[in-house]
Amino acid sequence: MIEKKYPVWLDVDTGVDDAAALLVASRLTQLDIRGISAVAGNVELEHTFANTRNVCALAGLHVPVYRGADKPLLRPLCTAAHVHGFDGLGGVVLPESDALVETLPAWDALYAEAVRQRGELQLIATGPLTNLAIAFSKYPDLPGLLKRILIMGGSSKEGNDTPAAEFNIYVDPHAAQAVFKCGAPLVMCGLDVTMQAMLLPDEIEAIGRSGRIGRFFRDSTKKALAFHQANGTPGMCLHDVCPVLYLTHPHLFQGQEAGVYVETQGTVTLGKTVTDLWSDFQFPAKNAFVVLDVDRSAFASLIRDLLTAG
Ligand code: RIB
Numbered sequence: 001m002i003e004k005k006y007p008v009w010l011d012v013d014t015g016v017d018d019a020a021a022l023l024v025a026s027r028l029t030q031l032d033i034r035g036i037s038a039v040a041g042n043v044e045l046e047h048t049f050a051n052t053r054n055v056c057a058l059a060g061l062h063v064p065v066y067r068g069a070d071k072p073l074l075r076p077l078c079t080a081a082h083v084h085g086f087d088g089l090g091g092v093v094l095p096e097s098d099a100l101v102e103t104l105p106a107w108d109a110l111y112a113e114a115v116r117q118r119g120e121l122q123l124i125a126t127g128p129l130t131n132l133a134i135a136f137s138k139y140p141d142l143p144g145l146l147k148r149i150l151i152m153g154g155s156s157k158e159g160n161d162t163p164a165a166e167f168n169i170y171v172d173p174h175a176a177q178a179v180f181k182c183g184a185p186l187v188m189c190g191l192d193v194t195m196q197a198m199l200l201p202d203e204i205e206a207i208g209r210s211g212r213i214g215r216f217f218r219d220s221t222k223k224a225l226a227f228h229q230a231n232g233t234p235g236m237c238l239h240d241v242c243p244v245l246y247l248t249h250p251h252l253f254q255g256q257e258a259g260v261y262v263e264t265q266g267t268v269t270l271g272k273t274v275t276d277l278w279s280d281f282q283f284p285a286k287n288a289f290v291v292l293d294v295d296r297s298a299f300a301s302l303i304r305d306l307l308t309a310g
């Protein structure tokens with residue numbers, strides 16, 4: 001039987017869990033990765049762009065990588081270097097990619113690919129949503145050309161970067177609002193599920209003993225693991241792997257449709273994704289499928305199998 005391949009585009013702010021998502025995606029034969037775009041987020045764009053290129057080279061992923069936005073639409077950039085290291089890869093230095101350096105801006109490349117895929121392209125975004133918002137502003141017909149958008153971002157309850165907001169949404173709440181309002185089918189993998197989607201230290205160590213890819217995964221996530229452990233989480237939350245595996249292995253996850261709006265005016269609540277999952281009041285439209293749970297053991301086993309395969 002011929003395996004169905006899904007044309008996808010990845011928009012990332014490579015950091016260590018984005019790197020894990022790229023490695024996992026590169027091993028999933030169901031994915032036809034058409035392009036990758038980098039955005040400022042975990043660290044500055046110069047690092048996220050270089051990191052994305054270098055992780056692709058490590059993974060043997062020969063896919064064009066495009067530069068996107070170096071700052072949010074309206075707010076100053078705030079990074080997460082305290083989690084990902086100043087360089088974004090936990091201090092691990094990778095060999096520099098010798099791939100052609102693409103000069104087309106991310107939003108132009110993304111639009112051209114969406115047109116080429118005639119409604120079949122799925123967009124996975126694991127960083128602040130600035131590139132998507134710019135693309136939608138320049139090409140208003142782009143949301144209608146996308147089969148689905150799957151993001152790592154938001155939370156139906158507590159935040160992480162602030163008590164109310166998850167990092168990707170908090171960095172650029174105005175861009176996030178544009179995505180939640182764009183009308184394309186949307187899957188939100190927020191902290192509800194990604195804080196469950198962790199690998200435990202012994203699981204990481206087992207992957208680390210398996211070869212070059214595994215060693216990079218283990219070494220690059222050391223700092224972030226220590227950050228999680230210091231904050232009471234026993235493992236490394238692979239936030240950004242969730243939308244990737246939701247696309248190929250949806251049966252590992254549970255969730256429900258909801259109305260979701262982004263707070264862009266608040267001070268204490270800026271960047272909060274407000275959902276109607278738990279309220280009597282229901283928003284007029286269910287604009288997102290909010291992923292709430294994952295089979296952690298199966299999630300961890302699948303990642304181990306993918307990252308340790310020869
Ligand atoms: O809140 C977690 C998200 O913020 C992840 O995408 C991580 O890479 C950071 O970007």
Ligand code: CA
Nearest residue numbers: 013018126127
């Ligand atoms: Ca990310």
